[in-house]
Structure formats: structure tokens, C-alpha cells
Amino acid sequence: MPRISIREVAMRAGVSVGTVSNVLNRPNLVAEATRERVQAAIGELGFVRNESARQLRQGRSRTLGVVLESMANPYFTDVARGAEAAMNTDGFDALWCTSDGSVAKERRCLDFLEEQHVSGVVITPVGLDQGRVAELHDRGLAVVLLDRRTQGGVCSIRVDHVAGGEIALGHLLDRHHRRVAFVTGPLRPGPVQDRYTGAVSAARRAGLGESAMTTLVHREMTPTAGKEAARRLLDLDPLPTGVFCANDLLAIGLVNELLRKGVKVPAEICVVGYDDIELATAAAVPLTTVRQPRHELGWSAATLAMAEASAPEEHEHRQVVLSPALVVRESA
Amino acid sequence: MPRISIREVAMRAGVSVGTVSNVLNRPNLVAEATRERVQAAIGELGFVRNESARQLRQGRSRTLGVVLESMANPYFTDVARGAEAAMNTDGFDALWCTSDGSVAKERRCLDFLEEQHVSGVVITPVGLDQGRVAELHDRGLAVVLLDRRTQGGVCSIRVDHVAGGEIALGHLLDRHHRRVAFVTGPLRPGPVQDRYTGAVSAARRAGLGESAMTTLVHREMTPTAGKEAARRLLDLDPLPTGVFCANDLLAIGLVNELLRKGVKVPAEICVVGYDDIELATAAAVPLTTVRQPRHELGWSAATLAMAEASAPEEHEHRQVVLSPALVVRESA
DNA sequence: CAAAGATCATGAATCGTTTCAAGCCACGCT
DNA sequence: AGCGTGGCTTGAAACGATTCATGATCTTTG
Numbered sequence: 001m002p003r004i005s006i007r008e009v010a011m012r013a014g015v016s017v018g019t020v021s022n023v024l025n026r027p028n029l030v031a032e033a034t035r036e037r038v039q040a041a042i043g044e045l046g047f048v049r050n051e052s053a054r055q056l057r058q059g060r061s062r063t064l065g066v067v068l069e070s071m072a073n074p075y076f077t078d079v080a081r082g083a084e085a086a087m088n089t090d091g092f093d094a095l096w097c098t099s100d101g102s103v104a105k106e107r108r109c110l111d112f113l114e115e116q117h118v119s120g121v122v123i124t125p126v127g128l129d130q131g132r133v134a135e136l137h138d139r140g141l142a143v144v145l146l147d148r149r150t151q152g153g154v155c156s157i158r159v160d161h162v163a164g165g166e167i168a169l170g171h172l173l174d175r176h177h178r179r180v181a182f183v184t185g186p187l188r189p190g191p192v193q194d195r196y197t198g199a200v201s202a203a204r205r206a207g208l209g210e211s212a213m214t215t216l217v218h219r220e221m222t223p224t225a226g227k228e229a230a231r232r233l234l235d236l237d238p239l240p241t242g243v244f245c246a247n248d249l250l251a252i253g254l255v256n257e258l259l260r261k262g263v264k265v266p267a268e269i270c271v272v273g274y275d276d277i278e279l280a281t282a283a284a285v286p287l288t289t290v291r292q293p294r295h296e297l298g299w300s301a302a303t304l305a306m307a308e309a310s311a312p313e314e315h316e317h318r319q320v321v322l323s324p325a326l327v328v329r330e331s332a
Numbered sequence: 333m334p335r336i337s338i339r340e341v342a343m344r345a346g347v348s349v350g351t352v353s354n355v356l357n358r359p360n361l362v363a364e365a366t367r368e369r370v371q372a373a374i375g376e377l378g379f380v381r382n383e384s385a386r387q388l389r390q391g392r393s394r395t396l397g398v399v400l401e402s403m404a405n406p407y408f409t410d411v412a413r414g415a416e417a418a419m420n421t422d423g424f425d426a427l428w429c430t431s432d433g434s435v436a437k438e439r440r441c442l443d444f445l446e447e448q449h450v451s452g453v454v455i456t457p458v459g460l461d462q463g464r465v466a467e468l469h470d471r472g473l474a475v476v477l478l479d480r481r482t483q484g485g486v487c488s489i490r491v492d493h494v495a496g497g498e499i500a501l502g503h504l505l506d507r508h509h510r511r512v513a514f515v516t517g518p519l520r521p522g523p524v525q526d527r528y529t530g531a532v533s534a535a536r537r538a539g540l541g542e543s544a545m546t547t548l549v550h551r552e553m554t555p556t557a558g559k560e561a562a563r564r565l566l567d568l569d570p571l572p573t574g575v576f577c578a579n580d581l582l583a584i585g586l587v588n589e590l591l592r593k594g595v596k597v598p599a600e601i602c603v604v605g606y607d608d609i610e611l612a613t614a615a616a617v618p619l620t621t622v623r624q625p626r627h628e629l630g631w632s633a634a635t636l637a638m639a640e641a642s643a644p645e646e647h648e649h650r651q652v653v654l655s656p657a658l659v660v661r662e663s664a
Numbered sequence: 665c666a667a668a669g670a671t672c673a674t675g676a677a678t679c680g681t682t683t684c685a686a687g688c689c690a691c692g693c694t
Numbered sequence: 695a696g697c698g699t700g701g702c703t704t705g706a707a708a709c710g711a712t713t714c715a716t717g718a719t720c721t722t723t724g
Contacts, residue, residue, distance in 0.1 A: 005680055016704050021682055031702060046467065051447040053680035055384040056709050071412060077403040093444055096428040112425055115383040135378065223614035256616040282555035282585040284592070284616035337710055348674045353712055363672060385710035388679050
């Protein structure tokens with residue numbers, strides 16, 4: 001099956017290739033009769049524009065790369081949908097990659113995106129050093145960092161997780177819990193660390209001693225890890241009465257396991273989550289949690305990237321910080 | 333910033349463009365000294381291959397499109413990871429799209445993939461008619477249908493959901509439940525309908541009358557819908573003692589809401605889910621469910637697509653059917 | 665020593681599109 | 695009649711990589 005190019009279309013419609021291209025890209029320049037003839041030829045032959053050729057010629061591409069940390073966490077997929085929505089309204093396409101938290105895979109993603117000539121990248125960086133950012137930037141790519149602090153030079157959009165941590169632990173303290181625990185994944189610099197910092201600061205402000213807050217670190221932030229966390233938690237003596245989990249998946253696993261062990265939530269132990277994913281509402285005990293504006297996060301990130309990609313000259317880098325908010329349900 | 337092309341590299345290394353291309357693609361044809369000089373130039377200039385130009389020239393592309401129904405359901409993301417793993421081992425790249433169950437968006441995805449010149453498509457079709465499949469096929473694309481029956485002409489890989497439905501309801505019947513319910517999303521032809529068919533057939537075989545199984549249809553298959561389903565379920569009179577949910581998310585929402593209403597699972601009502609997502613293990617009541625080989629599903633689909641894409645001539649279309657299996661935990 | 669290989673390097677042609685200077689034509693105006 | 699104008703169309707030159715017939719240089723061999 002021979003591939004149909006603009007050439008065949010031109011032949012069939014009895015016009016030049018230039019005219020076909022005009023029909024495709026600037027239809028108003030073409031006389032109506034001609035336009036219709038060309039459209040017809042396109043339909044009959046089943047012509048599909050070759051995006052590679054188009055990009056090659058144009059230099060730029062209306063495509064953005066998005067590198068997410070994982071698809072397993074609904075938080076990320078919600079962010080992704082926000083980004084996708086923004087791109088669709090502006091006629092951009094997205095190339096999705098997941099780094100799965102691995103530096104090597106992240107590098108592979110970026111290489112792939114660069115070869116694909118995306119005009120910008122939205123990324124939740126795992127092992128991304130300033131050097132690589134600068135490199136991408138030098139090559140003319142718009143770069144937007146998601147949920148990572150930056151010291152200028154790039155656009156970034158993040159949620160104030162220190163505030164989030166304060167809100168979460170603050171809520172427990174307001175309810176007079178005096179022995180608390182923080183359940184988390186690896187404390188790498190970034191969102192998770194910030195939540196910890198916020199929690200610590202809230203504890204300190206409430207006059208709690210160092211030892212009043214136990215931190216349980218797990219390798220992952222999954223429901224399964226939450227389940228394990230519940231077991232470790234129950235071994236603690238004295239038993240904390242308030243638990244702040246670094247994300248909702250952890251919290252859900254933890255609450256479920258506590259219930260199974262006969263520990264009542266919130267009567268005996270209160271739990272606060274983080275993210276406010278859909279499942280938080282439908283959980284066994286509807287989860288009190290800290291809502292992140294996930295959709296907006298994705299949307300704004302994509303919008304910033306598109307703006308920079310479309311007009312790199314007059315673009316000024318912005319660091320957007322969004323605020324989290326407490327959602328009180330039943331678990332605390 | 334001028335983009336670095338093979339030309340600049342050639343100049344810098346003091347060789348011709350052809351040689352640089354050889355270093356990139358057939359390094360063994362190039363003398364070691366030259367090769368090293370070129371590699372050095374590539375490094376110094378930060379050259380990145382322009383994939384558009386490459387594809388344009390080569391005609392083919394080592395890229396596969398994957399169109400999934402949704403990113404919100406962990407089931408799909410697990411399938412996706414299986415597919416990605418297979419592609420990575422064979423040096424293929426993936427372009428991800430989600431149709432979100434919308435026919436229009438599905439069409440947009442396919443248009444996008446075709447313009448990107450992918451060499452094959454793995455798809456969970458929503459509104460895909462035979463015509464569109466044939467069209468893609470005519471244009472030389474390898475097509476693999478995921479989780480959809482086909483009458484030859486294309487590769488497909490699916491799970492035997494009729495068997496799955498039978499297993500699920502069969503399990504409830506084996507445990508002597510005589511009033512049962514099937515909770516589901518829209519009964520469109522496909523996996524969901526098949527599960528229903530399986531359930532009905534199991535019921536019939538056990539000699540249950542038509543009215544012994546109530547079917548509750550919801551618009552979505554989310555935990556939130558499961559929550560609603562619980563409310564509707566409790567209105568039923570007589571109350572079913574066994575419930576089969578068309579996926580785990582529904583089941584989880586349903587179980588959680590039942591617990592909240594003080595209904596004991598499995599003591600008063602037994603629940604069987606479908607999919608065996610990670611959350612099934614960590615649920616409030618660990619879920620008895622029907623496991624699908626998700627990873628294998630994705631892996632095999634990608635493998636089939638790559639095989640067809642690499643050697644279209646000698647390729648024979650295959651219809652693979654995988655078997656689901658019951659995983660007994662605590663909910664039933 | 666001439667001829668035949670072997671080994672590498674070259675550079676022009678090519679992929680399918682966009683872009684743009686140039687051309688054509690019909691029309692109205694002076 | 696001559697000229698300008700506006701509306702449409704044309705065709706050739708890019709874009710950056712790959713490919714391949716050709717050539718250059720060096721080795722081997724009878």
C-alpha cells in the first residue's frame with residue numbers, strides 16, 4: 001500500500017502541492033471551488049498529514065512532553081488530566097512518559113522527548129539537576145517544573161507543602177492530640193520532605209517535644225505500605241492517637257488495617273491524609289485530608305509551558321505557588 | 333540558539349555527514365579513530381538526533397501508539413506498564429493516549445497517532461468499528477485490539493470474561509448464596525457485558541430463577557458509584573446476601589459504604605470484585621476477586637504489535653485469550 | 665609489479681511538508 | 695489602451711537525517 005502524500009492529492013485535485021498545503025494550513029487563501037476539490041481528493045484518497053515532515057520543515061512542534069513520576073497514584077493521573085485539558089484547548093498535543101521514580105528512566109524519557117522535538121517539557125523531576133534543566137533550556141525547550149522548588153531561571157508550579165504539613169498536623173493538634181505520628185515514604189527533598197517540615201514546625205509551635213512525634217518511613221507510598229505502617233504503629237508505646245500520612249494511599253491502607261485489627265477510627269486513632277484523591281471520599285472511613293488543586297496544577301503547568309513555547313522572547317519565568325486546603329471528613 | 337544538526341557535527345569532526353550518520357547507525361563500518369572523533373564532536377556540541385527527519389527518511393518508525401480507556405483505573409495503568417516493559421526490551425517507544433470512554437476523543441487519538449506515523453496501535457476500542465480498523469490496517473499499521481472480541485483480520489488479546497463472570501458468581505453460589513446482585517457500569521458489549529453473561533449463566537446452571545439475581549447498573553465504575561450502589565442495594569427486599577461487582581473499584585466503594593452502614597462483610601453480605609488491583613489486598617476487608625493477568629495482557633499486546641510491525645509480510649493474526657482466576661481473600 | 669580485494673569515506677539524492685517570491689488573470693480606472 | 699490592483703496559484707528551495715553508488719587508499723597476492 002503506497003502511502004498517500006500531498007503530491008497525490010495535488011495530482012488528483014489538479015492543483016499544485018503548494019495549494020494543497022494552503023488548504024491544510026491557510027484555507028482562507030484558497031478559492032472556495034479549489035478548496036472543495038482538494039478536500040474531496042483528501043477524503044477519497046484517505047490522506048493523512050505526515051507530522052514528521054511537517055515538523056522537520058517548521059522547526060517547532062506543537063507538542064509538549066510531560067514526565068510524571070508514576071501512573072499508579074491517582075494524584076498524578078489527575079494532574080495529567082488537568083494538563084491535557086489545557087493543551088487540548090490550545091491545540092497542543094502531549095507526549096506522556098513516566099519515570100517511575102528512577103533517575104535512569106527519567107533520563108531516557110528526556111532523551112526521547114528531545115529527539116521527538118517537543119517544544120516544551122513539564123516534569124516532576126526525580127534526579128534532575130540544574131545542569132540538565134539548563135541544557136534543555138539552551139536547546140530552546142520550554143521547561144516547567146512541577147512540584148519542585150526552583151531558584152528562578154525556569155518556570156515552576158508547586159503547592160506549598162510546608163503549609164500543607166502544618167495544616168494537617170495542626171488539625172490533629174487542635175483536636176488535642178499530644179502523641180502523633182508521621183507516616184511517609186522516603187524523605188527526599190521535595191514535596192514529601194516539605195510536608196514533614198511543615199508537620200515538625202506545627203508540632204514545635206504547639207510546644208510538643210521532639211519525641212512526641214514519631215516518624216515512620218516506608219519505601220513506597222502505597223496502600224500496601226500503609227498496611228505495614230499500621231502494624232508498626234500499633235507496636236509503638238505509648239500509642240499515638242493522631243496520625244498524619246504523607247499521602248492518601250498510605251492513609252487508606254493504614255486506616256483499613258487499623259479497622260481490621262479492631263482499632264476504631266477516629267474514636268481511638270485519628271488519621272489525616274494528603275492529596276484528596278477520589279478514593280478519600282469513598283473510603284471505609286471517609287478521609288480527612290489536605291486537598292491539592294491537582295487539576296489546576298496540571299492545567300497551569302501546561303499553560304505556562306505553552307506560553308513559553310509560543311513566545312520564548314517575551315516570556316518571563318514565573319514561580320507559581322498554590323495553596324492546599326484542609327478537607328474535614330470523618331477520619332480526624 | 334542554533335540547533336545542532338549532523339552537519340555541524342560533521343564539520344567539527346572533519347568528516348562528511350554520511351560518516352556521522354554511519355557512526356550513529358552502523359558504527360562498525362567506521363574506523364575506530366574516526367568514530368571516536370565523531371563521538372567527541374557529538375558530545376561537545378550536545379547533538380541530539382532529529383527524530384522527525386529520521387522518520388521522514390526511513391518511512392517506518394519504531395514507535396507504537398497505545399490508546400487506553402482511562403488513567404483513573406489502576407487496572408489500565410497496570411496493563412500500560414506491561415506494554416511499556418515489552419516495548420522497552422525491544423527498543424520500541426510508546427505514545428500514550430486516553431480516550432476517556434469517548435468516541436470523539438478516541439478518534440482524535442487515532443488521528444494523532446496516524447499523523448505521528450506510529451507503526452502500530454494497541455487499543456481498547458470504545459467506538460471503534462470494523463471500518464476504522466480496516467482503514468488503519470490498509471495504511472500499513474499493525475493493530476492489536478485489547479480486551480475485545482474479533483472475528484479475525486486483526487490481532488487481539490483478551491481475557492475470557494464470560495469465564496470470569498462464571499467464576500465470580502459461581503463462588504458465591506458455591507457458598508450457598510441464593511439471592512445475589514450484580515453491580516456494574518454500563519452494559520456495553522465487551523468485557524462488562526461478558527461478565528454479566530457469565531454471571532447469568534452460572535446462576536442458571538445453579539438453577540436460580542430470573543428474579544434471584546438483581547442487576548444494579550451505574551454510570552461509572554468508580555468507588556463513588558460503588559458507594560451509591562451500596563445504598564441502592566440496602567433498599568432491596570429481600571436483601572441479597574452475595575454481591576458480584578464488575579470491578580474492584582466498585583467493590584471497594586460498596587464494601588466501605590456497607591461497613592459504614594453497619595452491615596458486616598462478609599458475615600452479612602459477601603462481595604466479589606473483579607481485576608485484583610493492588611488496593612484489593614489493602615482494602616478494609618481484603619477483597620475476594622477475580623484476577624486478570626494485567627501485566628501479561630499489556631506485554632503480549634505490545635509484543636504482538638511489534639511483531640506485526642517488524643514483519644508485516646509473514647505475520648499471521650492471532651486471537652489470544654487469557655484466563656482469569658479466582659483469588660479468595662476475606663470479603664466472600 | 666600489476667591486479668584484485670578490503671576498508672573507509674564521500675556527497676548527492678531522497679523522504680513529505682511548508683514557505684514565499686513570482687506569475688497569471690480579470691477587473692476597474694484613467 | 696495602458697496600468698495598477700487584488701485574488702489565486704504555482705513551483706522550487708528548504709528542513710535534517712539516511713542511503714548507496716562511487717571513489718580513494720591501503721593490503722594482499724600471483
